[in-house]
Amino acid sequence: MNQTASVKIPFVDLSQQHQPIQAQLDEALHSVVKRGDFVLGKALAEFEQAFAAASGAEYGIGVASGTDAIALGLRACGIGEGDEVLLPANTFIATLIGVNEARATPILVDCDPDTALIDLNAAQKAITPKTKAIVPVHLYGQMVSPSQLLEFAEANNLLIFEDAAQAHLAQREGYIAGSVGKAAAFSFYPSKNLGAFGDGGMVLMKDAEVAQKMRSLRNYGAPRKYFHADIGRNSRLDTLQAAILNVKLPHLAGWNQSRNLAASEYDKLLEPLKDMGIIPIQNQSGTGHIYHLYVIRVTDACPLDRQTIQDKLAGAGIDTGIHYPIPCHLQPAYAYLGYRVGDFPNSEILCEEIVSLPMYPGLSSEQVNFVVDTLKSLVIGC
Ligand SMILES: *Cc1c(COP(=O)(O)O)cnc(C)c1O
Numbered sequence: 001m002n003q004t005a006s007v008k009i010p011f012v013d014l015s016q017q018h019q020p021i022q023a024q025l026d027e028a029l030h031s032v033v034k035r036g037d038f039v040l041g042k043a044l045a046e047f048e049q050a051f052a053a054a055s056g057a058e059y060g061i062g063v064a065s066g067t068d069a070i071a072l073g074l075r076a077c078g079i080g081e082g083d084e085v086l087l088p089a090n091t092f093i094a095t096l097i098g099v100n101e102a103r104a105t106p107i108l109v110d111c112d113p114d115t116a117l118i119d120l121n122a123a124q125k126a127i128t129p130k131t132k133a134i135v136p137v138h139l140y141g142q143m144v145s146p147s148q149l150l151e152f153a154e155a156n157n158l159l160i161f162e163d164a165a166q167a168h169l170a171q172r173e174g175y176i177a178g179s180v181g182k183a184a185a186f187s188f189y190p191s192k193n194l195g196a197f198g199d200g201g202m203v204l205m206k207d208a209e210v211a212q213k214m215r216s217l218r219n220y221g222a223p224r225k226y227f228h229a230d231i232g233r234n235s236r237l238d239t240l241q242a243a244i245l246n247v248k249l250p251h252l253a254g255w256n257q258s259r260n261l262a263a264s265e266y267d268k269l270l271e272p273l274k275d276m277g278i279i280p281i282q283n284q285s286g287t288g289h290i291y292h293l294y295v296i297r298v299t300d301a302c303p304l305d306r307q308t309i310q311d312k313l314a315g316a317g318i319d320t321g322i323h324y325p326i327p328c329h330l331q332p333a334y335a336y337l338g339y340r341v342g343d344f345p346n347s348e349i350l351c352e353e354i355v356s357l358p359m360y361p362g363l364s365s366e367q368v369n370f371v372v373d374t375l376k377s378l379v380i381g382c
Helices: 015-035 042-054 066-076 093-101 120-125 146-156 208-217 239-276 306-315 332-337 345-353 365-380
Strands: 059-063 084-088 105-109 131-134 159-163 183-187 201-205 278-280 294-298 354-357
Touching: 015 042, 015 239, 042 059, 042 201, 042 239, 059 066, 059 208, 066 093, 066 159, 066 183, 066 201, 066 208, 084 093, 093 105, 105 332, 120 146, 131 146, 146 159, 201 208, 239 278, 239 294, 239 365, 294 345, 306 354, 306 365, 345 354
Parallel strands: 084 105, 084 131, 131 159, 159 183
Antiparallel strands: 059 201, 183 201, 278 294, 294 354
16 A cells, blocks of 8 residues: 555545636636626526426526525515424534524434435424425435425425535435425535535525526625515626636536446445445445435444544545535534434434545546555554
């Protein structure tokens, strides 16, 4: 291993995706500067249309971030004060922030330990007469089963609002992420599968009325200039960011495919490590999983603990992450929700076990082999 110790495998490497399209990116930026339509400009309208069409939605409304997409999107769907909204306990905090900002009441739900996706049986038990919506998170790039979601929502008369911030063009059962629910939120944070050169987000929907409301909410609550029908915000996706995203969008499917390919290689190579307690999060959606993250579990059956594994991988030049180390219900800011340790055992155990391995389009077979070989030598050697 000394020979290869100088090999560096970053957690994410975006330069690989930018290099081949650098000239187009420069050109796109210059054309916005030339037009000068920096706010709600032409490139934004083009990107909104293109991303909605690619995702099987009618309308796309660009906003300043994925967090705003959840907060404003829920409001555009009519969700607000007094409404209980179901969401997973093991998500990035922005899902919860969005529900909170819409002034709805967040009701957290545990996850399935194998897929880390929201457990709809657990969600069923959390239903009350006030439950109005569910925010399924297509975590790590894998969609929550659309057929099960739709059945669950119909049986309980709930609105579905997808958090698709990690799932641009993910597919399952013939559905594309963002086309299942009443509306869906996306993030274009730089490291997402489709990333801008800064913050950005979008809400997708099929309903013209929701789109209309959303357009008003992101633009000072004004359906027309200087007339304020809604208590709105200033939250628009910059035209410059949209111009970049327009250049990147045609490459997204290929990038996602590259991630999925690297993931199948990880899956195959990691198979023998199951006996040693290293278990990948399950893919139940085949090539439709876009692997925003590739996540393994370091379970009790593993002879090494997670921290040691991460430290030793780092020593070998391999960067890893944890997505996410603390479940939402145990975050200090949300103590007021009244949850305790033990309320969502699957989420709590996963938070202790998970490690995200390097994953990005262009991650080579050699690199995947090096990561798994290193992991093997650690676990089997002890
Ligand atoms: C990134 C992310 C968000 C928030 O997006 P921002 O653009 O960072 O505000 C929301 N939900 C999930 C699941 C995310 O991964």
